Amino acid sequence: MKAFLMMAYALAKGKCADMTVAKPQLKPVLKWAGGKKQLLDRLEERMPHSYRRYYEPFIGGAALLLDVQPKLAVINDVNAQLLNVYRQLRADAEAVIETLREYDGVPCDKDRYLEMRQKYNDKITSVAFDVECAALTIWINKHCFNGLYRVNSKGLFNVPYNNKTDGPSMDEDNLRGVGNFLRNNDVEIREGDFEAACKDVQSGDFVYFDSPYVPVSKTASFTDYTKDGFTYEDHCRLARLYRRLDALGAKVMLSNHNVDLVYELYDGFHIEPVSVRRAINRDASKRVGKEVIITNYQE
Structure with a gap:
């Protein structure tokens, strides 16, 4: 009887735990x-x-x-650059976060923004879909005008600077969470x-x-x-x-x-x-x- 009660208690406790998991x-x-x-x-x-x-x-x-x-x-x-962000977060969110920390460690002004935009366009031109390209996409998105994604006839990013000088370009916990979701579920990424x-x-x-x-x-x-x-x-x-x-x-x-x-x-x-x-x-x-x-x- 005691063993039965202990088992029932364990099952009930597990069920309650499942109900509280969000x-x-x-x-x-x-x-x-x-x-x-x-x-x-x-x-x-x-x-x-x-x-x-x-x-x-x-x-x-x-x-x-x-x-x-x-x-x-x-x-x-x-949009290949957009999909690269999701792929890199799924593969290694920490690598994307570390790269963004490096970018955020340098104060931003117009010259810095234009330098980073050129670096990003070099990635686009060379079709380099890697961790750095994903981090640049996120960083540029936070520093360009109104978060627009616009390219010219050559496919190069041409949105101007939004005058954002400081502040983080990311929510680290959210990036980790997105990476975990994409990695731990059956999410196929097509282009x-x-x-x-x-x-x-x-x-x-x-x-x-x-x-x-x-x-x-x-x-x-x-x-x-x-x-x-x-x-x-x-x-x-x-x-x-x-x-x-x-x-x-x-x-x-x-x-x-x-x-x-x-x-x-x-x-x-x-x-x-x-x-x-x-x-x-x-x-x-x-x-x-x-x-x-x-x-x-x-x-």
Whole structure:
């Protein structure tokens, strides 16, 4: 009887311990145009209650991924420097942290920023995707204007200095946490077109599209953070892919600007407008706007 009670106590204690274990709170490593920090609660509320595999073909700053922390995921982007950050953190977050400590040990001014930007562009030109390139991506992101990632026609980074002279370029615990999440879960990192990233999506999988947005006005241009741009035809391709995934039985969610073209492209699906505040805009008066969350399901 005593042995039975001891066993029951041990099981109950283990069960209670499991119930109190919480996943670490993780946040994006980089400030990224179109980042979803503001929309996280609303996106999570609209996610399916259950799904098999998590797909995010435009991973960007990975706010939703890092908040949800799925055990089985595929992430993708066309930005090789961005993906290198995730790969290096997964491989050895401490090496990235140590390199950033060295960078932060030198005071920053405009000349220092331009020197580091040139060093970064040398990495891009030589296709050197290593720890130093990842650390430079993070450091540059914290010292460039509004955290923008913009390149010229040659693919070289050309965002100006933001006049940040001191302060850390990183949250060390967060970098370690992101590295641990990517290393300890089945997270496949792909690089390429969004259609290719979804080649093996199956029924029951969840796909979240956070693509470059449709311009909010007719005078605005289709732009993104790669030298090739994201065109009107790309948006049409994305809408066609959305419909194919719907036909497969996948659960699909997409966010975009609240504009007529989006309603035309995703006619027939559930489209819900939401208010947002946009941080990356020269004109502060234009930092509030409307977006939409589009789903092919309602739960």
